[in-house]
Each structure stands twice: as C-alpha cells, then as structure tokens.
Amino acid sequence: MGRPDTKAKKRGIRRLFTWKKVLGTFLLLGLVGIGGLYTVYLLVPVPTANAEATMQSNIYKYSDGTILARTGEINREIVGLDKIPLPVQHAFVAAENKTFYKDNGVDIKGTTRAAWNTLTGKGKQGGSTITQQYVKNFYLSQDQTATRKLKEMVIAVKVDEEMSKNDILAGYINTSYYGRSAYGIQAAARSYYGTDAARLTTAQGAYLASLLQAPNQYDWTSASATGRKLVEDRWNYVLDNMVEMGWLPAAERAGLKFPVPREPKPLPGMEGQTGYIVEAANQELMRQGVSEEDIKAGGWTFTLNIDRQKQKDLVAAVDKQLEDKIDRKGDKKAATVQAGATSVDPKTGAVVAMYGGVGATEHWMSNATRRDYQPASTFKPIVLASALDNDAETQDGREIGLNTIYDGTSRRPVVGSPIDFAPENEDDRSYGPVTVQKATNSSINSVYAQMIVDVGPEKTKKTALALGMKDGQDFGATPAMSLGTMGASTLDMAGAYATLDNHGKKVNPAVVRSAQHSDRQVDMVKQTGEQVISRRAADTVTQAMTGVVANGSGFRAAGDYQAAGKTGTSENNRSAWFVGYTPELVTAVALFGEDTSGKIAEQVTLTDAINPGRANGGKTPALIWGDYTERALNGGSDARFDLETEENTGGYGEPTWTTGPTETEEPTEEPTEEPTTAPATTATTPPAPTTTAATTPPPPTGKPTTTPPPTQEPTREPTNTATVQPPDTGLTDGGGGGGGDDENGTTPGLSTQQPR
Known part of the structure; x- marks a missing residue:
C-alpha cells in the first residue's frame, strides 16, 4: 500500500488536469490564438510596394529592334x-x-x-x-x-x-x-x-x-x-x-531536350557612341514632356530611329579619315580635335546615325548635339534660300538667282546696311564680278555679306528658324550672320539641310521613334510637316550646292552618287564643317578645336592639328562625309534630285570659271576651302544669265571636270563692282565671327583668318 500522502497528491493532480479542464484550456488557447491571428489580420495592412520591386530598367532599341542599351540600377x-x-x-x-x-x-x-x-x-x-x-x-x-x-x-x-x-x-x-x-x-x-x-x-x-x-x-x-x-x-x-x-x-x-542557355553577355553599357545616343534620346523625350524623374524611374522601352548598320558606317568613316591618322596620346595638338556628326533620312526625319566623340566615358559632351561652335559658311545656303523664297533683289533692283552677278572683292563694305561690315575672303582673295553660283562654289564671304543685306537679316533669321535652326543669344540679325556666327549643332544643321533636301517641307530630326511604358506611351512629334519655304527656293539651293561638290570647295565629298553640300570653316579655324545630302541621306560633319587639359574646356584653333595649315571643311569633314555616305549607300546610288527651279546655271553644268580638279589631274597643293588654282577664265567674264527654266542638272560621271570657257559677256552689271580699301577702324557688330575678342585680344572681326 502506498503512503496516504502520495495517494492524496495524485488525486489532487487528477482533479487539476481533468480531461474537461485540459480540453477547455486548449479551446481557450485556440480561441485566443484565433483571436490573436484575427487581430494581426486586422492590424497588418497590405503595404505599398518596396522600392526595388517597382524599379525597372529602360530599354533602348535600334530601329531593327535589337537592344542598344539598358539603363537603371x-x-x-x-x-x-x-x-x-x-x-x-x-x-x-x-x-x-x-x-x-x-x-x-x-x-x-x-x-x-x-x-x-x-x-x-x-x-x-x-x-x-x-x-x-x-x-x-x-x-x-x-x-x-x-x-x-x-x-x-x-x-x-x-x-x-x-x-x-x-x-x-x-x-x-x-x-x-x-x-x-x-x-x-x-x-x-x-x-x-x-x-x-x-x-x-x-x-x-x-x-x-x-x-x-x-x-x-x-x-x-x-x-x-x-x-x-x-x-x-x-x-x-x-x-x-x-x-x-x-x-x-x-x-x-x-x-523535350534540356535547353542549354547561352553564355552570359555583359549588359550594354554607356561606352563608345551608346552614351551619346541615349542622352540625345533622353533630351528629346524631355522636350516631349517626359520628366527626367519619370525616365529615371524606369520601365520604358524606347525604340530609336538609329540604324545599326549606318551607325557602324559612321563610326568606321570617322575612324578611317580622322582617328587612324592622328596620335591623340602623343600629340597635344591632335588631342584637341573633336569630331561630331548627325545623319538624317530627309523623307522621314529619322536620325539614322550620330557620332558624339571618341566615347561617352572619355568625353562626356556630345559633339553631335553641342551648340557652342559656329557653323560658319554652311549657313550661306540658308541666306540664299531666304533670298529666293522672299524674291529678294539686289541694291539696284535685280532679282537674286544663281546667275545674278555680285562683286566678289575681298573686304568690300556692304551697301544698304546701317551696320558697317566688310568681311575678308579666305586668303584675302578678290574675285571681281561673279555669279551667285560661283560665290557658292568658292564660298565667297563678300558676296554673301551683301546678299544678306539685300534680303534682310531679319528675314534671313526667320527662314533659318523655319528650316529648323535654333534661336539663341548669339543669333543676332546682322550682316555678320551671313558667315554663320551663331551657335549650331550637327543635329541642327542636318535638320535644316534635310528640309532643303525635302523640297522645303519641314523635317524635324528625331532620335526616338516610339516611347512605351507599361501603363502609357508618348505621342512623338511629327517628323515631317508643312511647307516652310517654296519648293522653287529649296530646289534652287540644292542645285547651287551640287556645284560645290562637283566643282567647288566640297569636291572631296564627290562619289558615285548625286550630292549637294557646303563647306564651312569658322573664325580662327576653331570649327570646320561639311554638311551635304543625296536624295536619300543628309549628313552634317564637324570638327571642333577643344582643349580639355585645364579645369574648363577652351575652344582652340584646329590649325596644324590634323594637317599642316587650316583644317577647313573641304578637307577632313568632307572626306568623312564622303566615306560615310558611300558606306551608307552601299557603294553608291542611282537616285537623282527631282528639282523644280527657274535657274539654268549651276550644279553639274557649272562653267569653267570654277576651279575644281579635272578627272585626270589632282591638285598639286592641298587646296584651301575654295580651290586655289587659277580660274579658266577671268572673273570679269562670267556667262550671261538666262531666263530659261532650268532642268535638273545631269549627274557627274566621275570626278568633276571643267567645261569650255564662256564666250558671252554678262548682260547685267554687278552691284558696286569698284574695289575699295579696307576700313581703318574695327567692325562694330562682331565682325566676321566669334562675337567677341579673339585669342590675341584684338577687336572682334579683325582676325587674320575670316570664317568661311
């Protein structure tokens, strides 16, 4: 028998832990647990998404749908x-x-x-x-x-x-x-x-x-x-x-067989041209109303107009004609050369290729979109377009056209302007009486300075803005504007020339074709639009610029295609341009002198940086343009300009007072922006103008040739043909370019190197 106290303890435990009490306790705990869970259910809300869950990359695609880049964390x-x-x-x-x-x-x-x-x-x-x-x-x-x-x-x-x-x-x-x-x-x-x-x-x-x-x-x-x-x-x-x-x-x-994945590839980065293109796309999107914060938030798929093959072609052309010829690391002068380019389809406005510089991770500012350099004489065709579109006349009442005779004397003061202006031609060369066609081919400053006075600087500026150039503090409506003294980018100039190529219908160059997000998309601006200048004016300018390529300062851009274009070299040779087009493609190429060795980048001369002497637009820029155009057109093109003009002189039918190289003879010296060999006939015997409606000039069969000299004297007198002495005082409007003191601290406009 057990002890009485032990039995009593067992009975006490049984009374304490009866099955009813245990069950009740479990039920109570269950209820408390359920109540607790319900309380937690009520108290725990569905939170907002965490930051990483909603973050997405932005996808940038070439026009063919392949990926150019991804951005975002x-x-x-x-x-x-x-x-x-x-x-x-x-x-x-x-x-x-x-x-x-x-x-x-x-x-x-x-x-x-x-x-x-x-x-x-x-x-x-x-x-x-x-x-x-x-x-x-x-x-x-x-x-x-x-x-x-x-x-x-x-x-x-x-x-x-x-x-x-x-x-x-x-x-x-x-x-x-x-x-x-x-x-x-x-x-x-x-x-x-x-x-x-x-x-x-x-x-x-x-x-x-x-x-x-x-x-x-x-x-x-x-x-x-x-x-x-x-x-x-x-x-x-x-x-x-x-x-x-x-x-x-x-x-x-x-x-089914096991699908072995491919080797991993690095995410497309911002090196090379990619960073420039992505930034250009982002800037364009912000102009369309997409905020910078919205872009950074991610989730966008941007399909660009950039053509993957043409982009490769443009880079290859710059490499061959510039980068492979200079030593950036060992030559301090060569290290100052910056190249930029933009190529546009004139029918659609699509920016098919861009060159922003040596690489976005080495030179952050894009040379394709920067506007801090002057376009120089590539602005002259816009002066001509304004004159033609406004039916402008010379000071003595003659309608301005390609056959109109002007005085090409260097440093000739303009007539009819409240602002004194007497620009020097390149190398201070005087031409005497010349046609507008000849003045365009050889980029004669004195002729275009007078022409902008004849049409009116304000009207010319209006035409420039209508064609697509951008206004700015340095876009003053003065005679000096004829020499391209405003700031402009290769994107701006490609757009303006694309409008000319498109017979005067506005072309808005666009990098971005479409922008889509998971919950919205952006309506992009129409890339082609209304007639901003008459077709006659646009086509006549095109005809004039075919002469620049066939027989003028842009002869290095000639190839197995019909082309129109214009060279340009700014004051002190700080920038050199060639902007031109075929019926299918418009491209602006520029070189800029920029010293980045100091804390602040400084504009410097291109002289002796690429070749001995001036690095004018008819040299390396024209070579890059021609190399790229040949590649982009798969070796050449049979397309021809469909021109409606009222002019009969110019283009590929240019007479012999122009001085390009013959088909069998290369220049014996490196030419300046206008050929420096003697003319086949004197400047005082240009051909007689004609009133017969022009037909489209025939395409070149190879390199440009000269034709027999004219035998007929001109029937119209030039405006102010007398040669005058240069003024004794400085120019009051900023002179031929720059808009400020030059590197030597001289008065603006009195530089020994005038813009071309």
Whole structure:
C-alpha cells in the first residue's frame, strides 16, 4: 500500500488536469490564438510596394529592334501575363506551387514547418506558396525571420482575396531574381536565351522556373558538375509535374531536350557612341514632356530611329579619315580635335546615325548635339534660300538667282546696311564680278555679306528658324550672320539641310521613334510637316550646292552618287564643317578645336592639328562625309534630285570659271576651302544669265571636270563692282565671327583668318 500522502497528491493532480479542464484550456488557447491571428489580420495592412520591386530598367532599341542599351540600377522589364506563353506560366506553377490555383494564398503545413525549422535553428527554409513569394518580393524584405514570415502569411491571404491568380502569377514572375543581374522573366529570357519572354519554349520556361530555387548555383554556364545535375533534375521535376497536372502531353514531354542557355553577355553599357545616343534620346523625350524623374524611374522601352548598320558606317568613316591618322596620346595638338556628326533620312526625319566623340566615358559632351561652335559658311545656303523664297533683289533692283552677278572683292563694305561690315575672303582673295553660283562654289564671304543685306537679316533669321535652326543669344540679325556666327549643332544643321533636301517641307530630326511604358506611351512629334519655304527656293539651293561638290570647295565629298553640300570653316579655324545630302541621306560633319587639359574646356584653333595649315571643311569633314555616305549607300546610288527651279546655271553644268580638279589631274597643293588654282577664265567674264527654266542638272560621271570657257559677256552689271580699301577702324557688330575678342585680344572681326 502506498503512503496516504502520495495517494492524496495524485488525486489532487487528477482533479487539476481533468480531461474537461485540459480540453477547455486548449479551446481557450485556440480561441485566443484565433483571436490573436484575427487581430494581426486586422492590424497588418497590405503595404505599398518596396522600392526595388517597382524599379525597372529602360530599354533602348535600334530601329531593327535589337537592344542598344539598358539603363537603371535594376535590370528588369515588366511584361503582362498575356506576353508569357501559357506552358511557361504552368512551368512556374509546377515548379513552386501545384495547388496555386486552388489555395487561399498560404500553405499552412509548409509554412509552419519552415517557420519551426527556422526558430529551432535547423536552417532557414522555404515552403511558401507563389502568393507568399510574390508578397515577399513585392512588399517585404528578403529576411527570413518569424515576424516577417507572419506578416508574409497575413498579407498573402489579403492579397489572394484582392487580386486575381493571374495578376499574382504575373507579379511573381516579374519580380523574381533569375541570376545574371536579371530581375523578371523578360530580362531573364534575354540574358539566358537571347529572346523575348513571348518567344520562350516550354523547355526554356521550365529551365527559368527551375533557376528560382538557386539562381547562381543553377546557371548552367558557370555551374559545377553537381550544380548542373541538380538543375537538370529540377528541370525534369518541373516537366513531370506539368504532365501530372495535365498541362503537358506525355508524348511532348518525352521529346523535350534540356535547353542549354547561352553564355552570359555583359549588359550594354554607356561606352563608345551608346552614351551619346541615349542622352540625345533622353533630351528629346524631355522636350516631349517626359520628366527626367519619370525616365529615371524606369520601365520604358524606347525604340530609336538609329540604324545599326549606318551607325557602324559612321563610326568606321570617322575612324578611317580622322582617328587612324592622328596620335591623340602623343600629340597635344591632335588631342584637341573633336569630331561630331548627325545623319538624317530627309523623307522621314529619322536620325539614322550620330557620332558624339571618341566615347561617352572619355568625353562626356556630345559633339553631335553641342551648340557652342559656329557653323560658319554652311549657313550661306540658308541666306540664299531666304533670298529666293522672299524674291529678294539686289541694291539696284535685280532679282537674286544663281546667275545674278555680285562683286566678289575681298573686304568690300556692304551697301544698304546701317551696320558697317566688310568681311575678308579666305586668303584675302578678290574675285571681281561673279555669279551667285560661283560665290557658292568658292564660298565667297563678300558676296554673301551683301546678299544678306539685300534680303534682310531679319528675314534671313526667320527662314533659318523655319528650316529648323535654333534661336539663341548669339543669333543676332546682322550682316555678320551671313558667315554663320551663331551657335549650331550637327543635329541642327542636318535638320535644316534635310528640309532643303525635302523640297522645303519641314523635317524635324528625331532620335526616338516610339516611347512605351507599361501603363502609357508618348505621342512623338511629327517628323515631317508643312511647307516652310517654296519648293522653287529649296530646289534652287540644292542645285547651287551640287556645284560645290562637283566643282567647288566640297569636291572631296564627290562619289558615285548625286550630292549637294557646303563647306564651312569658322573664325580662327576653331570649327570646320561639311554638311551635304543625296536624295536619300543628309549628313552634317564637324570638327571642333577643344582643349580639355585645364579645369574648363577652351575652344582652340584646329590649325596644324590634323594637317599642316587650316583644317577647313573641304578637307577632313568632307572626306568623312564622303566615306560615310558611300558606306551608307552601299557603294553608291542611282537616285537623282527631282528639282523644280527657274535657274539654268549651276550644279553639274557649272562653267569653267570654277576651279575644281579635272578627272585626270589632282591638285598639286592641298587646296584651301575654295580651290586655289587659277580660274579658266577671268572673273570679269562670267556667262550671261538666262531666263530659261532650268532642268535638273545631269549627274557627274566621275570626278568633276571643267567645261569650255564662256564666250558671252554678262548682260547685267554687278552691284558696286569698284574695289575699295579696307576700313581703318574695327567692325562694330562682331565682325566676321566669334562675337567677341579673339585669342590675341584684338577687336572682334579683325582676325587674320575670316570664317568661311
């Protein structure tokens, strides 16, 4: 027999822990637990998305759809579930959560097991549903703690109530990390298989779904033998589950082979021309009303007008004609040379190629879009266009056309202007009476200075802005404007010349073709528009500039194509230009002298930097232009200008008072911007003007040739043909360029090197 006190204790314990009391206690704890969970359910809201979950990269594409660049801290492009093939969707469900379409967002058994193992130190484990993983990616952090796990469960239930299964699945697929710095299935599809998510096969989708368990370990190209076996096993597991769920026919499953991904490629960076193009696109978008903050937020797909092959052609032309000929590292003068270019399709306004400099990571400012250098004599065709469009007359009442005779005497004071102006021609050369065609071919300053007075500087500026040039503080309506003393970019000049090439219909050069976001898109400005100058005026200017290429200062740009163009060299040789076009392509090429060795970049002369003497527009810029144009046109073109003019002189029918090289004879000396060989006939015997309507000049058959000298005296007298002495005092309007003191501190406009 037991002791009485022991029996009493046992009876006391039984009374304390009766089955009713134990059951009641469990029920009470259960109610408290349920109440606690309900309280937590009520108190835990669905938070806003975390910053990383909504971050996306911006995608910049060439015109053919291939990727130029991705920008942003997160390589992600969100795509809708409608862009993901159904078998690929099923692969993710089969890999992670077969009950996804039936559960309420949580898996109690799996989550409890994972939480218990984490709390008891047995390792951090998963066990979450797709909804829970989406909640973790989109709303919470990646930390695996009991508190975060409880929040995850509660929010998952709420999200499952508020969102459709398709939206949850899409969110999960788009927020998950796949390795290779790829977030979301679109970035993963491109990184692993070089395709869009919409084109993924079932086998490829199953591999990407398998990756999510261990992205870095399961990357086939870098995985160990064990890692490869594990990911292949998981790939098979996913496909088998798809068969089990009725989502994949067994016969099709049997025929699938493991889809080995391609080697990883670095994300397109901002090196080379890429950074310049991306920045030009962003600036254009901001002008269309897209804020800088909106662009930085990401999620955009920008399809550009940049033609991938023409872009390569332009870079190759600059390399061959400039970079391969100079030593930037060993020659301080050569290091100051900056090249820029823009190429435009005149029919569509598409910017098909841009050259911003040696590389965006080496020289941050784009030489294609900068406006701090003068376009010089490439502005002269715009003066002529304004004269023709406004039916302007000379001081003695003669209508201005290509046959109109002007006095080409160097330093000849303009007549009819309240502002004194007497520009020097290059090398102080005087030509005497010349036609406008000859003045265009040889870029004679004194003729165009008088012409802008005849048409009116204000009217000329109005024409320039209508053609597409941009106004600025240095765009003064003075006679000096005839020499291109304002600032302009290669993009500006390509646009203005494209309007001339397009028969006077406005061309708005555009880098961006389309801008799309997941929830909106931007309506881009129309790239071609209204008639801004008459077709007769535009076509006559084109005709005049064919003579520049055939027989004038731009002869180095000639090739197996019909071309029109104009050279330009600014005061002190700080910039040198060639802007020209064929019927299919307009391109502006410029060289700028810039010393970046100091704290502040400084404009410097190009003289002796590329070749001995001046680096004028008829040399390297024209060579780059011709090289690029030949490449871009696949060696040449049979296209011809369709011109409607009232002029009969000019273009490829230019008479012999022009002085380009013959077909069999190269110049014996490096020519200046206008050829320096003696004219075939004197400047005082130009051909008689004609009133017969012009036909389109015939194309060149090779290099330009000279034709027999004219035999008829002119029938119209030139304006103020008397030669005058240069003025004794400085120019009052900024002279021939610069708009300020030159490097030697002299009065503006009295430089020994006049702009061309």
